[in-house]
Amino acid sequence: MAENFLLEIGTEELPWGAQEMGRAQLRENAEAALARHRLDYSGMEIFSTPRRLALLVHSLEERQRDKEELIKGPAAASAYDRKGNPTQAALGFARSRGVEVSQLEIRETEKGEFVFARVREEGKSSMEVLPDIIQELLDSFSFPKSMRWGSGEFRFARPIRWILALYGGEVVPFQLEGLRSSDLTYGHRFLASNPVKIDHPSSYLDKLEEAWVIAREEDRRERILRGIEEITGSKGVRPVLNPELLDEVVDLVEYPGVILGSLDQRFLQLPREVLVTAMQEHQRYIPVENQEGELQPFFLVVHNGNPRSEEVIRKGNERVLKARLADAEFFFQEDTKIRLEDRLGELEKVVYQAQLGTLHQKSVRLEELCAWLADHLHVTEEVKSRAVRAAHISKADLVTSMVIEFPLLQGTMGRIYALLDGEAHQVAQAIEEQYLPRYLGDRLAETMEGTLLSLAEKLDNLAGCFGIGLVPSGSMDPYALRRQAQGIFAHLLEKEVHLHLEKAAAFAVGQYDFPEEASIMAELKDFLLQRFRQYLLNREYPYDIVSAVLENSLKDPRDAFERLLALTAARRDGRLDRLYTAFERCYNLSWKMERIALEEGLLQEEVERELHSRVTWSQQPLREALDSADFSQAIDILLELKPVIDSLFDTIFIMGEDETLRKNRLALLQETASLFLELADLSQIVPGKSAELS
């Protein structure tokens, strides 16, 4: 009869990340192991708390599925003699496989007829196989940081202290470095009387709950959210919930309780970001705000202690937060005594990156770069001067006590302190926006000043790192240069900024005094192109159209993007396929050879002359369409050539006998193809892809 199987790996407190990873790996590896061992089951659940990772398999069959295998033996010709009697070869083969010679089968294979033995392996009982599976599961975990403990060699995220393994009501015998499996688990470290005996896998969750452990992650989450709701609902306030913090908090407790702590009203004078960071970052507290979004003098603590001791726990946490906020308050007061402007001298002492100079030198480079970008993007003088001003003090907050204490607040403190210094609000905002986007999907700069500074900051980082050979490779990208490149493209595309990125990058590289500037630029250009391709592919644009617009894209990524949009739209309505057909007829035949000069006098046929004049006539409107970025119009202009191209190919044999005429016709095709290529490198297009688009 099928029974439930329960495996619980009892540990010392597992970090949140290890639980998250552990749950995913346990599920994946258990599914694979059970399949490999031919054990069928009806379902699987995974649990974890700081002190356990558990697997519950429902209705695991009592035995493995039997296995039947066909094993290939000698060729039929050598297995039987002319009379059809088995030879020594057949007898030997049958013996070695444990079957009667009469049971051998002859089967046709690609290499002729061969003898096969059908070997059956009877499935073993689950109880017999499970110890191996447990071993495989334990061996298959892989954590970014793992450790040994005691005198053992086994590695895990934290020490394993017990193993509970039950199949039905029976313990599955297993040993890990002297630790024996049993039917015992441990409840809450302080609230339960330990150990706890589990009679049967199906009573696991209930028994644990009696022992103050909620093993199912979703149940803990729900309990926490309910607790938060009960407290905030009655007070008419709401929690400032950071989803990642909630995920973490759920995995830091076994039996969560929620407490409302309060803090001295005076701390609310601190900037919101400081309060929120001080609460979340170190203490994992949840801030509270009113319906208008103003922080309130309260915070929520998710605790793992005795519900009867909530008063003691609340007071303790209030004291800790008070000390932290008093520190923050002290930092804020000290920091605001010195204007950002007056910190520039300090920046001269701080190295931004070995070989790349100080933070002060960096901000000087950013000023220059912002000015260059402002000139090339034709922004107003006001915007330019504010962007340059922002660059001037952009790094000053890095030497404030607050940012040293809370590095996450870099830029944000710059904005806050700049406003207190009386800087223009666009200057202040730009200082914060220079680091955007901080992660995939983060917001972008809103102000033009911030856009300029953000571009400058990223270009300077890329230029500097490429200059000293800190180039990302494989999965290694310690300076997050890929993300920075993506940030550049995100700004250019979404803010519709037309920038000659290659020139901007060259200017950024040129600000350093690198000896091998040309090769650095070549490498950087290549990297940017790759990142642009990836950026577009991540947004699920068709790879062939991406390739078609990529080549010259660093001259103006936004322009390339608009070409891509037009071509993608043309694919949807079928124009692209027709455009491609017209193009490739001219291109394939003519493009691989040298460019040939066309002689009008040699165009003999009417249709040749017609195409030539249509191409000539099209040039002007095409350029206009391209220059005004009306790429859909450009496609239509090119499509108007299609009937003439078709009739040329239908009526004339291009590769005729006469060499002079043949070459001249090829020159005509080259002339036509090059017109198409002004739109995009259409040779990259894979025709007939429209069906793939939804």
Added chain:
Amino acid sequence: MYFQDMILTLQSYWTQRGCLLVQPYDLEVGAGTFNPATFLRALGPEPWKVAYVEPSRRPTDGRYGDNPNRLHLHHQFQVLLKPSPPDVQDIYLQSLEEIGIDPRKHDIRFVEDDWESPTLGAWGLGWEVWVDGMEVTQFTYFQQVGSLECRPVSVELTYGLERLAMYVQGVENVFHLRWNTEISYGELQRQAEVEWSRYNFEKADTGLLLRLFDDYEKEGCRVLEDGLVLPAYDCVLKCSHIFNLLDSRGVLSVTERTGYIARVREQARLVAQAYIQQREELNYPLLKEAE
């Protein structure tokens, strides 16, 4: 519970559990980990159980005696157990109960903390132990010390005595702690905080310090060639402390800082290697006794 009684309680608790009670090291250290009773004894196969108080100097943490929570010198109670016993968390929690923190009445958490000492070339995994949100102990399973793998693994417990005492005595300013019935922490230590903060931040002769660093580094290498492991280790400690002073004087750029850390780490690695070799040549005396 008075500050000194907390020390006495922890000492008697851990000695009853088989720990050797040793004394603070007689050189400036930044943490109990630097005491050779931890750094060197964590190396190699010999079993070891030790407990001691370590006054620990962190020049950059000084606040002229003005800040209620920060000190240039604080006291650690250090325990090292090798190999780490399976029930070490329970034994530790019981020690909290001894000094008046009943785990059943508080929210005690083991919060992930990956410990690393770049100067010692040491790292380990473990936790900060929190009592109602306050960190009171660093709990680490050493994986590497002196850039060498630890086999077996030691577990290091470092109690922050001031933090714990503030919690137990219910005071919000470290200088208000009662050391005993007569004397407060402030009466005993505050003047030292003021003077050392001035010295560490303003007065220490950086030229002298830079020279001393080089000299101790040379001296360490020189005596190590003669197989003098312990004197060489003292030179590592000297360099490490001098580096901390240079750091608090703010004369090191980021690059230089990295360079100095690497130099101390390299010295620590050489000493660790020499120590292991020496113990092997001595035939691991403590290993034999244990068997």
